[in-house]
Amino acid sequence: MIVIQGVEKRYGDLKAVSDLNFSIEKGEIVGLLGQNGAGKTTCMKIITGYLEPTAGTVTVDGLDVIDQRTEVQDRVGYLPENAPLYPEMRVEEYLSFISELRGLRGKEAREAIKEALEATGLTDRRRQEISTLSKGYKQRVGLAQAIVHKPSILILDEPTNGLDPVQIQEIRSLIKRLAEDTTILLSTHILSEIEAVCHRVVILIDGQIATDSTLKELLDISSIRLKVRAGDEEGDEEMSEVLITTHEQIERVTRIGESSEGYPLYNITIKEGEEPSLLISQVAKTCLNKGWLLGGIDVETQSLESAFKSLMSDHVERALNS
Ligand code: ATP
Helix, strand or coil, rough: EEEEEEEEEECEEEEEEEEEEEEEEECCEEEEECCCCHHHHHHHHHHHHCCCCCEEEEECCCCCCCCHHHEEEEEEEEEEECCCCCCCCCCHHHHHHHHHHHHHHHHHHHHHHHHHHHHHHCCHHHCCCCCHHCCHHHHHHHHHHHHHHCEEEEEEEECCCCHHHHHHHHHHHHHHHCHHHHHHHEEEHHHHHHHHHHCCEEEEECCCEEEEEEEHHHCCCCCEEEECCCCCCCHHHHHHHHHHHHHCEEEEEEEEEECCCCCCCEEEEEEECCCCCHHHHHHHHHHHHHHEEEEEEEEEEECHHHHHHHHCCCCCCCCCCC
């Protein structure tokens, strides 16, 4: 388990990250999402003990990353943003060098290298010189060096940065496989990466946590779109009244315009924790019972992109008002 408490890092006058408080439980895949310069790399370097925070503490399995750095680094595998590979070395030779640095020797080292090569799909390439590998394969070597000492935690800084779409898919599948027995924190500025790989997302804006929630919470379905013509005698207000009094799961009903087919379009906001799919059929029934002409009824989901945009605009507004 990783616990980050009150972490701040200044570079001279610049506060790169501040007031970071979050924890990562065993078995989670957490995405650290933020724009360029948001503080992702700084945060990861602090968690891995490569950078000292100016304030706050980080513990890994109860061990302080500064005071017990060696023990922490035994438990953690780190793929830096630009993994420092030695291009003139062959893949296996490089892993052998890394495992030696990690204190592995003899049979134990040979087995660890074999497993890391297998896990990352590099067995066939083990004798190839790193300089001749494609970017995607170089990234696999970076991952192999991060897992060779069998860490229980993996910290991956922008693991798919600069890769083509096929290589991105391959690395994402690899990360998901590794996640079967490893806790993972990965950083990215790509929203789809989070959706493809992570259970939870911590969004950093200007070095501060703007949100920390599971994807399910963040993308929770919050409203229903209803296309219905209630007839001349039923105004918007009466229509809302009927729906709200008939269904206690409904928070409010707002007319938001007209559908492309010419139906009046309503947004039904549902109360927190309510299940929209059940409500859909109940609302449809009410419309039919009232003799309203039902054009369609849909669940409206929030995308990670819209969640991120709204967090950004809240942040800008707060900054302008302060
Ligand atoms: P990117 O996605 O571009 O890699 P990031 O979210 O990882 O960005 P960081 O690299 O952590 O962001 O940088 C956060 C801020 O700290 C930026 O403004 C950056 O310029 C600054 N910064 C990072 N390292 C240093 C350093 N060694 N000296 C001075 N400023 C630094």
